[in-house]
Amino acid sequence: MENGWFLDDALNHIFKNNTFAETHKSLIYEIVSGVIRWRLYLSAVIKSFARRHIKRRLRNLLEIGLYQISFMKKPAPFVINETIETIKHEIGREAGNFANALFRWYIREKEKGFDFFLTHLKPTPVKYLSILYSYPEWIVRRWVDRFGVEDAERLLSSSNRPSGFGIRVDIERITRDEVMLHFSEMGLNVKKGYFLDSAFYVDRLQPVIEDPLFKKGLIHIQDEASQIGGSIIKPRNGEIILDACAGFGTKTGQIHGESLNATIVAMDREIKRLRSLKKKGGIVAVLGDGLSPPFKRCKFNAILLDAPCSSLGIIRKHPEIKWKRREEEVLSFANKQFNLLSSLWEHLSEGGLLVYSVCSFEPEETVGVIELFRERGGSFLLEKPLPFLFNNGYFLSLPHETGMDGFFIACLRKI
Numbered sequence: 001m002e003n004g005w006f007l008d009d010a011l012n013h014i015f016k017n018n019t020f021a022e023t024h025k026s027l028i029y030e031i032v033s034g035v036i037r038w039r040l041y042l043s044a045v046i047k048s049f050a051r052r053h054i055k056r057r058l059r060n061l062l063e064i065g066l067y068q069i070s071f072m073k074k075p076a077p078f079v080i081n082e083t084i085e086t087i088k089h090e091i092g093r094e095a096g097n098f099a100n101a102l103f104r105w106y107i108r109e110k111e112k113g114f115d116f117f118l119t120h121l122k123p124t125p126v127k128y129l130s131i132l133y134s135y136p137e138w139i140v141r142r143w144v145d146r147f148g149v150e151d152a153e154r155l156l157s158s159s160n161r162p163s164g165f166g167i168r169v170d171i172e173r174i175t176r177d178e179v180m181l182h183f184s185e186m187g188l189n190v191k192k193g194y195f196l197d198s199a200f201y202v203d204r205l206q207p208v209i210e211d212p213l214f215k216k217g218l219i220h221i222q223d224e225a226s227q228i229g230g231s232i233i234k235p236r237n238g239e240i241i242l243d244a245c246a247g248f249g250t251k252t253g254q255i256h257g258e259s260l261n262a263t264i265v266a267m268d269r270e271i272k273r274l275r276s277l278k279k280k281g282g283i284v285a286v287l288g289d290g291l292s293p294p295f296k297r298c299k300f301n302a303i304l305l306d307a308p309c310s311s312l313g314i315i316r317k318h319p320e321i322k323w324k325r326r327e328e329e330v331l332s333f334a335n336k337q338f339n340l341l342s343s344l345w346e347h348l349s350e351g352g353l354l355v356y357s358v359c360s361f362e363p364e365e366t367v368g369v370i371e372l373f374r375e376r377g378g379s380f381l382l383e384k385p386l387p388f389l390f391n392n393g394y395f396l397s398l399p400h401e402t403g404m405d406g407f408f409i410a411c412l413r414k415i
Contacts, residue, residue, distance in 0.1 A: 001320060002056070007032070007318060011028070014028075022206055026206070031064055031067060031068065031072075033319055034067045034162075035060075035063045035067045036320050037134065037162075038134045038160075039063065040130065041132065042062075042066050042067060044117060044118075045066055045117055046063070046066070046102065049101075049102045049105055049106070050102070057090065058099075061091075061099070062102065064083065065083035065099070066103075069106065069107065076103075080100070080103045080104075084099050084100050084103075115128075115132050125144065126141045129149075129156060133156040135322055136322060136323070138326075138327040139312070139322060139327075142362075143156070146363075154400040155399065157400070159315045159399050159400075159406075160315075160316075163201070163316040163399075163404075163405065164189075164191060164201030164202055165203075165205045165208070165221065166199060166200075166201055166223035167179075167199070167200050167201065167202060167208065168199060168219065168222040168227050169200065169218070169219050170218050170219065170220070170257060171198050174213070176199075176200055180200050183208070186211075188203060188207060188208075189203040190202055190203075193224045194402060195386070196224055196227055196228065199224035199227050201224075208221065220253065220254070222254070223405050224404055225313075225404045226251065226306075226359075226405075229251060229304065229407075229409050230250075230251040230254035230255055231254070231258075232385055232409070233255050233258070233302045233304055234258050234259070236259065236301075237261040238261065239263070240263045240265065240298070240301055241262055241265065242265045242300040242302070242303045243266045243267065243306075244267055244304060244305045244306075245290060245305065246267055246277070249266055249273070249274070251306060252264055252266040252277060252283060253277075253283075256282055263284060264282060264284070265286055266286065267286045267288045267293070267294075268287070269287070271287050274286075274287065290340045291336075291340060293344065298347055300347055302348075303348050303352070303353075303355070304354075304357075305356050305357070306357050307336075307341075308333060308336060308337070309333050309337065309365050310325055310362060311325075311359050312360050312361070313359040313361050313405050313407055314405045316399060316405065334368060337356075337369045341356060341369060342373065342376070342378075350414055350415070351415075353411060353414075354412045356409070356410045356411075357407065357408060357409045357410075359407055360406060360407075360408060361398055361407070361408055366394070367408075370382075370394070370410050378412070380412040380415060381413045382410065382411065382412065383413050384411070385409045385411050395408065395409040395410075
């Protein structure tokens, strides 16, 4: 992870090249993702005690121990002993004694309050929230300026709570209740979606991936906010629909399931992402870039633009994003999103619908892109994303308000 890998890629690589029991995989995922999520907080605890440079391997092991003590329902003495023995074995007895002193100090001091080590720093509100919720200061400052301290704290807290894994049910072939009952009887915690009859959440993903329902295509791994974007486009017979940034085709398959007599064009810049779509009838896989689409006179009845973005809305699932992103990238993404929208608009038929979506709620990437497009001559009417979702012409999901990922959707009808 520290060498630039994304969380899922790193863990998939480790699991593929090593043999672990399923229970161990879940435990490894929880600890690794948790340490990444709370890294700034854990680092501040270590610095408060050590006040000297700690080598990386020792720091990693200390963070793993501190995370389990602070955020997991595991007996502290067991965690401490296990971690100290590992440190002594890997690094040496002196390092083990140091770890023992740190853990004992932390447990004793933590009784004073979760933020005990911040009291002597007298930080600003932004600095305080940054350490307490383990976020880069630029994100905290941005959210405090936009929402105020109280709501920003709610958003930080909500975005730090690992979300369930979103599942889409092919409700034309099986009911959601049947699927939920099936996984509940397997011991998974299940929860209905907030808005859609096709959506529900599970607390563990591996059993879903290995289940016959998944292998038969009756269910798909897809967050509810993402499902909303795909559900808006309901193709009619004979229409041609473009999924402009198709990726691995999750939304393409969702749209295709709505109408088997429409032609769905899935475009992406990477051929490996499109390979899984080649065998599906009614879907045309096209290698191409939305900034210069490889179409001459084609006019699509509808276009889905699920644009590349900062991804700050999905930090709950991908905590590494908050450490990978830089503030200047938000504007950089916004410029690319505007250019994609402008380019693809030329290939939308009059009266056609373009659905613009991003897994972000930053103003530059959401309302800012749409309003700039209008100012630059884009002629469109805003339509409600869904009859029950309406927020000044857009759908905006904030994790602390909706319980879902952060997401933005705008529906532009060309006039």
